[in-house]
Structure formats: C-alpha cells, structure tokens
Amino acid sequence: xxxxxxxxxxxxxxxxxxxxxxxxxxxxxxxxxxxxxxxxxxxxxxxxxxxxxxxxxxxxxxxxxxxxxxxxxxxxxxxxxxxxxxxxxxxxxxxxxxxxxxxxxxxxxxxxxxxxxxxxxxxxxxxxxxxxxxxxxxxxxxxxxxxxxxxxxxxxxxxxxxx
Amino acid sequence: xxxxxxxxxxxxxxxxxxxxxxxxxxxxxxxxxxxxxxxxxxxxxxxxxxxxxxxxxxxxxxxxxxxxxxxxxxxxxxxxxxxxxxxxxxxxxxxxxxxxxxxxxxxxxxxxxxxxxxxxxxxxxxxxxxxxxxxxxxxxxxxxxxxxxxxxxxxxxxxxxxxxxxxxxxxxxxxx
Numbered sequence: 613x614x615x616x617x618x619x620x621x622x623x624x625x626x627x628x629x630x631x632x633x634x635x636x637x638x639x640x641x642x643x644x645x646x647x648x649x650x651x652x653x654x655x656x657x658x659x660x661x662x663x664x665x666x667x668x669x670x671x672x673x674x675x676x677x678x679x680x681x682x683x684x685x686x687x688x689x690x691x692x693x694x695x696x697x698x699x700x701x702x703x704x705x706x707x708x709x710x711x712x713x714x715x716x717x718x719x720x721x722x723x724x725x726x727x728x729x730x731x732x733x734x735x736x737x738x739x740x741x742x743x744x745x746x747x748x749x750x751x752x753x754x755x756x757x758x759x760x761x762x763x764x765x766x767x768x769x770x771x772x773x774x775x
Numbered sequence: 776x777x778x779x780x781x782x783x784x785x786x787x788x789x790x791x792x793x794x795x796x797x798x799x800x801x802x803x804x805x806x807x808x809x810x811x812x813x814x815x816x817x818x819x820x821x822x823x824x825x826x827x828x829x830x831x832x833x834x835x836x837x838x839x840x841x842x843x844x845x846x847x848x849x850x851x852x853x854x855x856x857x858x859x860x861x862x863x864x865x866x867x868x869x870x871x872x873x874x875x876x877x878x879x880x881x882x883x884x885x886x887x888x889x890x891x892x893x894x895x896x897x898x899x900x901x902x903x904x905x906x907x908x909x910x911x912x913x914x915x916x917x918x919x920x921x922x923x924x925x926x927x928x929x930x931x932x933x934x935x936x937x938x939x940x941x942x943x944x945x946x947x948x949x950x951x
Binding site: 615713727 | 781783784815847848850878880904906908910913940944
C-alpha cells in the first residue's frame with residue numbers, strides 16, 4: 613500500500629544561509645506540511661518569511677495571535693510581500709509547523725496555518741493567505757531583516773495524499 | 776524493528792459540489808486506528824465575513840448536555856476566548872463575503888477515538904484570512920455524555936451551506 617504521508621525533501625544547512633528554497637514540488641499530494649527547526653545568526657529578533665512560486669508581489673496577508681508570557685494579542689498584515697512562517701530571537705532556536713492546505717488545486721486561493729514556538733520569547737498561531745489560484749511548486753524562506761539562518765537549521769517538507 | 780511507513784492512512788475525502796451542502800458526514804469510520812485527523816478547507820454560502828464550522832460525532836447534534844468546548848482566537852486586533860459546557864466543538868471558516876477563492880483551513884485531531892472508557896477530546900487549529908480581515912483560532916472540544924467508538928463525524932455550519940470546493944479529508948493514525 614502506498615504511503616499517505618511522505619517526506620518530499622529535507623534541507624539541513626551546512627553553513628549560514630540567507631534563503632532556503634524548495635523547488636519543483638510535485639503536485640501529487642493534497643496538502644503539504646512544512647517543519648522548521650531553525651535559528652538566526654544575530655542577537656536581534658527576526659521573522660521567518662515565506663513566498664510561494666517566487667511571487668514577490670503584495671499578494672499575501674496573515675492574521676495571528678501571539679502570547680508573550682504576560683498577554684495575548686492579535687494582529688494582521690495586509691497586502692504584504694510575504695507570509696509569516698516563523699520567529700527567531702537572540703540567536704536561539706525556534707520551531708514551526710506549517711499546514712499548507714490544498715496546495716495543488718487551481719481553484720482556490722492558498723491558505724496555510726502556522727504554529728510557531730520560540731520558548732524564550734513567545735508563541736504564535738498564524739493563518740496566511742496567498743491570493744493566487746496556482747498550484748504551489750516553490751517555497752522560499754528568508755529572514756525579514758535580511759539576516760541568515762544558522763548553520764544546522766533544518767527544513768523538512770512532507771506531502772499528504774487524500775483518498 | 777523498523778517503523779511502518781503506513782502509519783498515517785487516508786480513509787475518505789468529500790468535496791462539496793456546485794449546489795453546496797448544509798452538512799458533510801464522514802461515516803463508516805473503521806475502528807482500526809488509534810487517532811483520527813481531519814484536514815479541511817471551508818467556505819460558507821452565508822453572506823458574512825466568516826462562519827462557525829461545527830463538528831458532531833455519531834449523529835449527536837445537540838450541544839447541551841453532550842459537548843463542551845473552548846477556543847482562543849485572534850481577529851487581527853484583539854485576542855479573546857469563549858467556551859463552556861454547552862458549546863459545540865467548532866472552528867472557523869471564510870463566509871461568502873470573503874473575496875472569491877478565499878477558503879478557511881482547519882486541521883482537527885481526534886485522539887483515542889475507539890476507546891470506550893474515555894470522553895472523546897478534539898483539538899483544532901483553524902482560521903481564514905481575507906487580506907484585511909481574518910480569524911485565527913485554537914479550539915478544544917469534547918463529547919462528554921457518552922464514550923462511544925466514533926464511527927461518524929458530521930460537519931455543519933452556523934449559517935447556510937458549505938460552499939462548492941469545501942473539502943474534508945479524513946485520515947487514520949495507527950498506534951504501536
């Protein structure tokens with residue numbers, strides 16, 4: 613019996629890198645799950661941003677809820693040039709699991725759900741939107757401030773097949 | 776012993792057709808797994824920004840005396856919480872006022888669904904974004920009035936129908 617939940621690709625950085633890209637993503641699945649275990653190489657806080665299919669236009673938006681140890685807040689970004697997939701701070705590790713639903717259909721805009729954990733600072737839940745009906749074939753990640761991902765950061769992409 | 780590569784299996788998928796549908800039921804769920812996961816994209820035909828996606832088990836659709844639920848949500852400007860002991864298990868999707876093509880997304884996890892000694896507990900992460908409005912919601916819920924094996928799951932809306940292309944995919948996760 614064919615596997616339903618399959619690893620598509622993994623990238624473990626051998627040296628610090630400004631961007632991480634998964635390309636030529638097969639359309640053979642229904643959903644994608646993207647797991648990030650990464651750190652940034654500076655002492656500053658930084659957001660992990662994501663774009664699909666190399667689209668750098670203002671075609672993204674997101675709504676989030678954040679808890680920082682004392683308060684819960686919510687915010688959003690509209691007409692953004694990238695989505696929110698993670699949060700790094702002060703050279704510490706973060707992890708995030710992103711659910712990318714129905715990524716290969718060509719009917720709907722693409723919604724994704726991110727749960728982001730940075731135990732030193734905060735945790736996030738985020739819903740992202742890419743206003744495009746194209747199948748997702750490429751995912752690019754980068755730090756919002758232009759910094760690097762640490763060496764040893766891992767990025768793994770899985771595919772899930774529906775019946 | 777090598778881990779099985781087939782511990783996560785697709786059970787059934789339903790996609791709403793052009794006429795819309797007030798409910799979607801995933802029935803005849805086999806009891807051969809340990810946990811269930813439902814992954815869906817959802818939009819309503821109701822003329823509103825958003826709507827509630829309700830989850831019922833085994834045809835038990837009365838929330839009072841059967842279900843409890845709590846949720847933590849953010850609407851882009853503030854965080855809030857709601858819930859209680861007469862609350863349906865629920866998440867959120869995009870309403871018909873959202874831009875065409877915008878669907879909410881929800882991932883539901885139903886743990887130990889065949890255990891007849893436990894109330895059945897669900898967690899969900901769901902939300903929609905419509906480039907200027909949106910909701911992100913973390914949910915928990917429980918069927919507390921009985922402890923049946925879950926053999927069917929029904930999804931309903933808080934208003935009108937699920938719109939065309941809404942999709943519900945059910946997966947089984949095996950234990951050891």
